[in-house]
Amino acid sequence: MKITEALRLELSGTGIRVCTIDPGMAETEFSLVRFKGDTARASKVYDGVNALTAGDFAETVLWIASRPAHVNIDEIIIKPTDQAAIHKVFRRTPKK
Numbered sequence: 001m002k003i004t005e006a007l008r009l010e011l012s013g014t015g016i017r018v019c020t021i022d023p024g025m026a027e028t029e030f031s032l033v034r035f036k037g038d039t040a041r042a043s044k045v046y047d048g049v050n051a052l053t054a055g056d057f058a059e060t061v062l063w064i065a066s067r068p069a070h071v072n073i074d075e076i077i078i079k080p081t082d083q084a085a086i087h088k089v090f091r092r093t094p095k096k
């Protein structure tokens with residue numbers, strides 16, 4: 001059971017809504033942290049990919065929060081169009 005499922009059960013009847021947003025490939029500072037500040041390695045992760053941005057998630061959170069009080073968005077999986085699965089990412093070749 002996911003923590004959000006447990007929370008939803010615990011908070012049932014309180015009017016508090018619980019949602020999970022599961023992100024796909026998003027270009028954030030995570031790769032920079034992952035590669036300990038190596039900007040070349042960090043940017044290579046996103047080469048040729050139209051990755052998601054923090055703005056994409058911000059818009060989604062705003063949409064979820066703006067639903068009527070009787071509506072709970074249970075979970076959303078967001079991936080860029082270029083990502084079919086965690087191991088399958090379409091990469092464009094650089095233009096010469």
